[in-house]
Amino acid sequence: MIPSRFAYHAPRTVEDAIALLQSHGDEAKLLAGGHSLLPLMKLRLARVAHLIDIGRIEGLASIRQSESSIHIGAMTTHSELAESELLAQRQPLLPRAAIQIGDVQVRNSGTLGGSLAHADPAADLVPVLLALEAELRICGPAGERSLAAGDFFTSMFTTALAPDEILLEVRVPLAPANSRCSYEKVPHRASHLAVVGVAVQIEFTADGRCDQARLALTGLAPVPYRALAAEASLRGKTLSGESIEAAAQQVTDGVEPLSDLYAPADYRLHLARVTTARALASLAPL
Amino acid sequence: MQISVRVNGKQTSAEVEPRTLLVHFLREQLRLTGVHIGCDTSQCGACSVLLDGKLVKSCTILAVQADEREVLTIEGLAPREGLHPVQEAFQECHALQCGFCTPGMVMAAHALLSRRPNPSEPEIREALRGNRCRCTGYQNIVTAISAAAEKQSKREAQP
Ligand SMILES: Cc1cc2nc3c(=O)[nH]c(=O)nc-3n(C[C@H](O)[C@H](O)[C@H](O)COP(=O)(O)OP(=O)(O)OC[C@H]3O[C@@H](n4cnc5c(N)ncnc54)[C@H](O)[C@@H]3O)c2cc1C
Ligand code: FES
Ligand code: FES
Numbered sequence: 001m002i003p004s005r006f007a008y009h010a011p012r013t014v015e016d017a018i019a020l021l022q023s024h025g026d027e028a029k030l031l032a033g034g035h036s037l038l039p040l041m042k043l044r045l046a047r048v049a050h051l052i053d054i055g056r057i058e059g060l061a062s063i064r065q066s067e068s069s070i071h072i073g074a075m076t077t078h079s080e081l082a083e084s085e086l087l088a089q090r091q092p093l094l095p096r097a098a099i100q101i102g103d104v105q106v107r108n109s110g111t112l113g114g115s116l117a118h119a120d121p122a123a124d125l126v127p128v129l130l131a132l133e134a135e136l137r138i139c140g141p142a143g144e145r146s147l148a149a150g151d152f153f154t155s156m157f158t159t160a161l162a163p164d165e166i167l168l169e170v171r172v173p174l175a176p177a178n179s180r181c182s183y184e185k186v187p188h189r190a191s192h193l194a195v196v197g198v199a200v201q202i203e204f205t206a207d208g209r210c211d212q213a214r215l216a217l218t219g220l221a222p223v224p225y226r227a228l229a230a231e232a233s234l235r236g237k238t239l240s241g242e243s244i245e246a247a248a249q250q251v252t253d254g255v256e257p258l259s260d261l262y263a264p265a266d267y268r269l270h271l272a273r274v275t276t277a278r279a280l281a282s283l284a285p286l
Numbered sequence: 287m288q289i290s291v292r293v294n295g296k297q298t299s300a301e302v303e304p305r306t307l308l309v310h311f312l313r314e315q316l317r318l319t320g321v322h323i324g325c326d327t328s329q330c331g332a333c334s335v336l337l338d339g340k341l342v343k344s345c346t347i348l349a350v351q352a353d354e355r356e357v358l359t360i361e362g363l364a365p366r367e368g369l370h371p372v373q374e375a376f377q378e379c380h381a382l383q384c385g386f387c388t389p390g391m392v393m394a395a396h397a398l399l400s401r402r403p404n405p406s407e408p409e410i411r412e413a414l415r416g417n418r419c420r421c422t423g424y425q426n427i428v429t430a431i432s433a434a435a436e437k438q439s440k441r442e443a444q445p
Contacts, residue, residue, distance in 0.1 A: 001326050008287060008304035008350050031351075038346050039328055042307075051304065055351060079340070103416025104394070105331060108340040109347065190329070192415075 003041035003048075010053045014139055014166060017054055021164040022141055024050040030166065031055070032075060032114035035106055060113075060168065065090060068174060069135075074113025074167045078125075082107060090174045093132065093201055097124045097183040102192050113167045116152070119159050119223075121258060122193035124185065126153060126224040127216035131199040132172045140165040156222040176212075179203040184279040186219075186271050188262065194219040195263045196271040198251070198279045202234070208285060210234040215247075220257050220272050227251040230276070239284035248277040289353040293318070294362025302349045309333045311349035312359060320360035320389045324418065331417030334390040335359045341397035343416070360389035363396060371441065372396050375434035376427070383421035390417050395431045404435050 011017040021028050027049035031037060040046035054060065060075035063084050070091050072081070081087060081098035088095055101107055101115075101124050115125050116136070129136075129149040136147045141164055152160050161167060175181065185197040197218040203211045213234040218224040230250040237243040252269045259265035290299045293316060300315055312318045312335070321344060324332035328346040335344045336358040363370045369377070372395045382388045391414065398405055398413040405413065410431045411424070419427060 002307065002310070003305045005303070005305055008348075010350075010353075031348075034348070034351070035328065035346055038348070042326070053351065103331075104397070104413055105334060105341050105343045105416040106328070109342050 001042040003038070004044060006041075006048050006051045008051050008053065010056045012056055012058070014057060014060075014168065017052055017057065017166055018139065018141055018164060020050065020052050021166075024052075026163060028052055028163075030117075032117075033077065033109040033111040034114075035102075035110040036114060036118040036120070054166065061111075063087060065174075069171045070174065072112060072170045072172070074111065074116075074169060076112045078102075078107035078110050078112070078115075079104070081112060081125075091132070091172050092175065093128050093181040093183060093199060094125070094172065096181065097128045097185075097197070097199060100124055100183065100185050100187070100197075106192075112170060116170070117159060117161060117167055119153050119157050120193065121156050121222050121224065122188070122191075122195070122197075122219040123224070124183070124194055124197055124218065127197060127199040127218040128183065129170065129172070130216040130224055130226050131201055131214040133214075135171040136167060137169040137171065138165050139168050144168070150226070153223045175201065176203045178206070178211075180283045182279045182282045184275045184282070186275055196220055196268060196275050198272070198275045200276075200279045200283065202239075202280075202283055209236055209238050210243075213247075215251060215276065217251060217272055217276075220252070220268055221255050222258065225255070227253070227276075229253045234280075239280055244277050244280045244284070247280060248273040251276045287350055289350055291349075291352045291354075292356040294357070294359060304348065304350050306349040307345055308335070308337075308347040308349045308352055308357070309344035311352075312344060312357070318359045318361050322386055322389055324386065324390075329418065330387070331390040331394060331414075332387055334393045334417065336393060336397060339400070341394055341416075358393075360392055363392065370396070371437040372399065372431070372434040375430040375437060379426050379430035379433055381422065381426040381430035387417060387419040387421075391419065391427055395427075395434060398431070399435055399438060403439055405431070407432070 029048045031053045060073045062073045078098045078101045134149040181201040186195045199216045201214045205211045213231045215227040230247040257265040257268045312321045322332035324330035333344045
């Protein structure tokens with residue numbers, strides 16, 4: 001399978017890439033790691049007349065710390081996330097999810113920005129960013145803007161990015177001192193995307209109660225979501241069999257689940273509750 | 287479009303269409319047919335090569351993305367004479383039957399051992415998740431990679 005013909009552009013700066021997006025309109029697409037876009041182009045499900053490779057723009061693939069957050073460039077690969085010492089120390093939820101993406105080859109090519117912009121309803125990094133209330137830095141012809149992760153994912157495979165905008169960077173807060181996190185996933189046997197994936201970070205009080213719980217789920221709904229009712233149910237509680245079960249029952253509140261031959265709706269709902277319970281149990285003090 | 291890629295240690299310039307996949311460039315233009323196409327849908331890993339030292343699936347990368355970069359295929363792995371330790375171990379441990387997956391498996395094993403010289407069995411299995419074998423049942427491949435790790439650390443220990 002070979003994509004249909006296109007013109008290839010390899011701009012060296014963000015400004016040039018945006019100018020190319022502007023001049024070619026909906027005939028243009030950005031290419032990051034290519035691990036969502038190229039398969040679609042090979043199957044001719046995506047037709048692109050102008051492919052703009054942002055892989056040669058310097059400075060889009062770095063992970064650095066500022067006072068209260070970590071800044072991650074959009075072109076950072078899943079492998080770089082998984083192996084980052086800084087993230088392992090200061091925001092371990094990201095590497096824990098990144099290491100569960102696809103396989104070595106996919107992680108070496110696929111990027112954070114590509115995964116977010118593609119907005120697959122089963123992507124692993126999306127719930128992580130929702131749970132962490134990440135900020136996304138976006139650049140367009142009129143300059144830069146910031147958007148909360150919660151406002152970025154609008155529907156299945158659709159984001160708030162305008163056609164001439166580029167996602168530059170993701171900012172996540174440092175993990176609070178007394179917090180623990182986990183990413184639990186039931187992978188699809190063939191694609192390895194999440195049938196259900198649960199990202200959780202809990203900040204504990206000094207006496208071991210949940211102060212602030214953050215829970216987000218992928219794979220279940222057209223857009224990954226924060227499970228606010230479940231979060232609220234944990235506040236002030238210790239993680240016990242009882243509180244975990246109560247929270248797990250609530251993660252599917254109000255959700256209209258996806259359904260297909262591999263995982264019908266009721267099975268997905270069941271998996272979401274079981275996976276949530278597992279993720280929470282893994283955070284309970286020994 | 288003109289690209290210039292260092293393939294198996296040799297600087298190579300060629301004219302490619304932008305839509306040419308790296309695997310087609312390697313197989314059809316450079317005749318490096320050790321790079322196999324199994325699925326063509328980024329699942330099987332038969333097309334795995336190293337791009338700037340990182341294991342990638344060459345059916346899901348454009349040749350133009352490799353411009354000014356370095357590619358290592360199975361043909362460039364062995365020394366001028368003889369076999370690479372991973373290849374030797376595959377032979378000795380009977381880690382192949384039809385051999386179709388083997389170039390990708392060997393590249394994946396080499397990529398793993400360059401980063402982790404003494405991997406555990408679960409680490410080996412994890413490193414092979416992107417490589418399918420329809421013949422062996424994987425056990426002998428895993429055994430071969432452990433054996434290759436041992437071989438390489440012995441060789442390095444020698445003066
Ligand atoms: C075999 C296989 C297994 C996989 N398994 C998993 C898995 O288990 N979990 C998972 O989460 N994902 C999985 N993926 C998807 C993988 O993570 C992709 O790499 C990712 O979804 C897309 O990232 P990319 O860099 O390859 O983007 P590309 O394919 O290059 O681009 C994807 C889309 O995003 C746009 N885009 C890219 N970068 C930007 C940017 N900076 N600003 C604006 N728009 C941009 C592109 O125009 C395109 O529309 C898998 C993919 C494959 C092929
Ligand atoms: S041919 Fe590339 S992964 Fe199967
Ligand atoms: S030896 Fe036949 S596919 Fe692996």
